[in-house]
Amino acid sequence: MNEVLRxxxxxxxxxxxVNGNGAIELADLYALANRLLQALGEPASSERGRELIETSDRFWDTLVEACDADRDGRITPQEYREAMAAVFVDVERFDDMFLEAAESLLAIVDANGDGHVEAxxxxxxxxxxxxxxxxCATAFAHLDTDGDGTISLQEYVDAVHEYYTNPAEDTPGSWLYPASLQPA
Structure with missing residues (x-):
């Protein structure tokens, strides 16, 4: 695997x-969901909160199915690396794994419910x-590939797929996460 992609x-x-214990567990996905709910000022008991928790549960089920090779309820770095390499080679598996989660995340952050995710x-x-x-501003500018001032589901999904499959540094997907997460 290419060093950048790895x-x-x-x-x-x-x-x-999230808890830094060397494995991804359901509690980690709940912690990420909680961060997002706090950022939105949204209680977990609200409709959007429940939707995010349900999305986290479904995403966890998908991650376990794809990544947890020994079925112990924990995903190790090696399990994750091997599964991600396999998933992103196969576009159909990528869509199965990430499309619903991406769609749900974008719907949740679409505060005004207009179907467009603004900066x-x-x-x-x-x-x-x-x-x-x-x-955030840099990522948004690069992910808004059609220049309409919003990020569509397709632009987001394309960027995520590109992040994992294209090691080039000048693609929209290469801007998905900060430079500090890129190799030196």
């Missing part, structure tokens, strides 16, 4: 391993993942 997979593993709405998602205001 680093990106490892960096996203670290992002998902300030997208920034809420990225800030909950630890990006700075400047990194």
């Amino acid at each position: 680093h990106r997979i490892d960096a996203t593993f670290a992002h998902y391993d 300030n709405e997208f920034a809420v998602l990225l800030k909950a993942r630890g990006l700075s205001e400047a990194e």
